[in-house]
Amino acid sequence: MNNSKPLILVLDMAGTPRKWIDFEKAAYYHCKDLIRWTAGQNEVTVHGGVSRVTGERSELALNSIIALGGVRPSKRAIPLITNSALFRRDGHQCAYCGDHFSKAKLTRDHYVARANGGKDIWGNVVTACKPCNNRKGHRCESEYSDDMYFKPYVPSLSEHLLLTNKNVLDDQYDFLTKSLSKDSRFETIYSRPTMEQGNADYRAIEY
Known part of the structure; x- marks a missing residue:
């Protein structure tokens, strides 16, 4: 809006x-x-x-x-997820490289990959630029968690x-x-x- x-x-x-x-x-x-x-x-x-x-x-x-x-x-108790709200929550910042991007260059990434059983919920999604999302792929969160700029959370x-x-x-x-x-x-x-x-x-x- x-x-x-x-x-x-x-x-x-x-x-x-x-x-x-x-x-x-x-x-x-x-x-x-x-x-x-x-x-x-x-x-x-x-x-x-x-x-x-x-x-x-x-x-x-x-x-x-x-x-x-x-x-x-x-x-x-939990609001619906949209990419616009997600990107705003994270300040249009990629959780992996830390750079800021326009909406068109951002994606919704799953902290625990969907292929590994991760759900499409606020507590499991972060903003990621397209190159970082592609590099991350289906890797386990233990491989990249410590290097993230921020972690997902559920907004009120x-x-x-x-x-x-x-x-x-x-x-x-x-x-x-x-x-x-x-x-x-x-x-x-x-x-x-x-x-x-x-x-x-x-x-x-x-x-």
């Missing part, structure tokens, strides 16, 4: 982060009185149409983190949300990084965003 406009973080009623939505969807939930409470420090003003009666333009202030009524606590649901949105606001970052796993490398790879409401990222959008 790569949006030029910041997104709204949705929580369930237990306060667990669940998903990202755009401002238009958040405005809909607001109008339907489905927002139960908010937890963000930022508000973005969404501008609507101009009233024929008063000549004034409507405005709606939306909080950057909202809890929705009717959203049940998630039963999923909160980290997965951070990995799938490249335009996270500062308060959303602070909220989500409270629930990172102990093995997470996210805060060593990515800096905390600094955004003010006067920033160009806080643009008024039509709805």
Whole structure:
């Protein structure tokens, strides 16, 4: 997910982060009185149409983190794997040579090779450039483990949300990084965003 406009973080009623939505969807939930409470420090003003009666333009202030009524606590403990999220988790760095590459030059590599019984799960996959992946082949992990730049780990649901949105606001970052796993490398790879409401990222959008 790569949006030029910041997104709204949705929580369930237990306060667990669940998903990202755009401002238009958040405005809909607001109008339907489905927002139960908010937890963000930022508000973005969404501008609507101009009233024929008063000549004034409507405005709606939306909080950057909202809890929705009717959203049940998630039963999923482990997020789904995608290459985009995997490469973001590892900072687009090859686990074997340590160099950084564009997405097109990276692959999903299995720490324990599939041919040796390894599974396609977060705890068994790392980012690897294509030459390193080819050189590694089906070798046992004991042959290369000590030389790896990092090992695989399972990201929390909160980290997965951070990995799938490249335009996270500062308060959303602070909220989500409270629930990172102990093995997470996210805060060593990515800096905390600094955004003010006067920033160009806080643009008024039509709805």
